[in-house]
Amino acid sequence: MKPVTLREIANKLNISITTVSKALKDYPDVSPKTKFLVKELASTLNYKPNAFAVNLRTRESKTIGLIIPVIVHHFFSNVIKGIVAQAEKKGYLVIILQSNESYELEKKQIDLLMNQRVDGIIISLANGTIEYKHLTDVIKANTPLVMFDKIAKIVNCSKVIIDDRKAAYDATQHLIDIGCRRIAHFRGSLLPQNSIDRFLGYRKALDDNGIKYDPSLVYICECDDNSFEEGKENARLLMQEHNDVDGIFINTDLVAIGAISEFNDAGIKIPEDIAIVGFSNWFMSSIISPTLSTIDQPGVKMGKAAFKQLYKEIKLKKRNKPVEYQQIVLKTKLIQRDSTKL
Amino acid sequence: MKPVTLREIANKLNISITTVSKALKDYPDVSPKTKFLVKELASTLNYKPNAFAVNLRTRESKTIGLIIPVIVHHFFSNVIKGIVAQAEKKGYLVIILQSNESYELEKKQIDLLMNQRVDGIIISLANGTIEYKHLTDVIKANTPLVMFDKIAKIVNCSKVIIDDRKAAYDATQHLIDIGCRRIAHFRGSLLPQNSIDRFLGYRKALDDNGIKYDPSLVYICECDDNSFEEGKENARLLMQEHNDVDGIFINTDLVAIGAISEFNDAGIKIPEDIAIVGFSNWFMSSIISPTLSTIDQPGVKMGKAAFKQLYKEIKLKKRNKPVEYQQIVLKTKLIQRDSTKL
DNA sequence: GTAAATATCGAAAACGTTTTCGAAAAAACC
DNA sequence: GGTTTTTTCGAAAACGTTTTCGATATTTAC
Secondary structure (H helix, E strand, C coil), X not given: CCCCCHHHHHHHHCCCHHHHXXXXXXXXXXXXXXXXXXXXXXXXXXXXXXXXXXXXXXXXXXXXXXXXXCCCCHHHHHHHHHHHHHXXXXXXXXXXXXXXXXXXXXXXXXXHHHHCCCCEXXXXXXXXXXXXXXXXXXXXXXXXXXXXCCCCCCXXXXXXXXXXXXXXXXXXXXXXXXXXXXXXXXXXXXXXXXXXXXXXXXXXXXXXXXXXXXXXXXXXXXXXXXXXXXXXHHHHHHHHHCCCCCEEEEXXXXXXXXXXXXXXXXXCCCCCCCEEECCECCHHHHCCCCCCEEEECCHHHHHHHHHHHHHHHHHHHHCCCCCCCCEEEECCEEECCHHHCC | CCCCCHHHHHHHHCCCHHHHHHHHCCCCCCCHHHHHHHHHHHHHCCCCCCHHHHHHHHCCCCEEEEEECCCCCHHHHHHHHHHHHHHHHCCXXXXXXXXXXXXXXXXXXXXXXXXXXXXXEEECCCCCCCCCHHHHHHHHCCCCEEEECCCCCCCCCEEEEECXXXXXXXXXXXXHHCCCCCEEEEEECCCCHHHHHHHHHHHHHHHHCCCCCXXXXXXXXXXXXXXXXXXXXXXXXXXXXXXXXXXEXXXXXXXXXXXXXXXXXXXXXXXXXXXXXXXXXXXXXHCCCCCCEEEECCHHHHHHHHHHHHHHHHHHHHCCCCCCCCEEEECCEEECCHHHCC
């Protein structure tokens, strides 16, 4: 009933706890014979070391924390998948928390994870996060921290991202290439770095093609959730305010899909009347009608890369070696589908 | 740098560790004055108890394990969301593992969680799971276990499910109500209980309406993953083998969406030529064209219910009280959309 | 045969907490 | 004032492991 301990094994073999422990870990100062006996008995008794005791002693929890804004998003659940898979390979468990895009919750969760003495933390910031003290505190406490996707440039730690600016540039250039000249942009929330970068990429593409930037064509949403509804709402506004727009670059696929749905209902033809490019390559985008052109953002790969970097830093820290923070930039690619096939 | 311990607080105040510990936990045998001093110092030093030490002593980890077949599924990520949210309310953390529908992995992961001494486990079985020893072992070890969605009827523990049989009956009856007479069924994998139940519901509805059951209209997929591709493949087969079918009840929305996509490509009209009902109410189903009629399966609610039950059992176990296992059945409802609007 | 080197073991401290139990001090009672 | 009760504290054991270091026992060297 109760889990087996070293003591029990020691008692049954009439040897000390010390020797049992050493035998199991192949210390050189225990004879082959006792090693054999110990290992055999341990396996028949199905001995499993008590993780708490080990952790207390070694100050390693073999556990990492992951904080993401929302779980129910194709991109994020892919990242989770990548992280969990990679972590398991290295014998690490992952504690997942959802910040719900709330700065306050995010702070509390960081606290929780630190109290749990996780070996490292991977995080994608909430849109509402404007201060970074809780993050620098993690670094000060010497706990490895890796940020991905929604990062804070100012915080000094490793990051796994895509080149949002370039991706947005590509998306906008694509719209221009197929003949769009009045191009709107749904940029979502104002704050997060990737929202900013995508906006800048959009603007740069306009500039480089001699198209005048019109601020009234940029739709911001303070709603903090990049939702389907946001897409519908923005599309409605756009139809009222600008009936001359012939292309839109939209921050996130889900929002783009909301817009498509609204345009479909309103009888506006995609791509003939308005061409649309989304962002992230949600699975959904390939089955909506018309199918949505988008930027492929490799979620699983990002998750794996983030864990790998974290793992590296955990190991370095253990050996008291200096770590140098990496900025890992993953490749994206434009996927053309029907929403931009003129 | 190093985390603060009870000892440090004790030293600074010139009192014993015991008293510090008691003061922080409001034991009655410490004076209000020292309580005040201790608490004040603890908060200025930002003292946080070492979770390992606490756990080692109290044999409570305040952590639960969650094993699900796939994270990147709308239904499952909603369940995760429900569990994580509810757990956080009670101060519990969730370790999430993905079995990838593999029995072997599932076994290993149960082992991992047990070694971590989690306080309880919530699981949705892999399709490949045919033996249940790893699960009964959990129960034997006196660790609360709650199964949801994909359960094993034979295992004696609490379960959170929907009435798959009734839901499937409703879906099939709906097809009959709108005039379908040759109704196929894509049942997915053979093994899991809900696949069986949905099939039985389908069959019962046929029986009750005097429609002869034709085994050749039931499409099984051994591919173990309920995918979009499975839907396309089955749709192709169906078109070759049975051009008289006028309705399909499909095990999962994602598969249904694959089928819709294939039918769309083949120029088969939905619902005029074939009406379709899916299962689960993925978000995607409301935006595909035609929109998909389906059974709403409340993921977040299931997650919350599962955690609540687990929590109850953890508390009961702690007080050495007997627990009685619950079978919680959540309500589903049919959502009619365009794929069955004749 | 003695000295030195090696092989094998175990006692004990430590990780940071919680809780039992007894002791000392203070207060209450007669 | 002496006894009892109450308040307040701390020593110590315990949770299960890891690791240091010293103690035997055995082998090797001469």
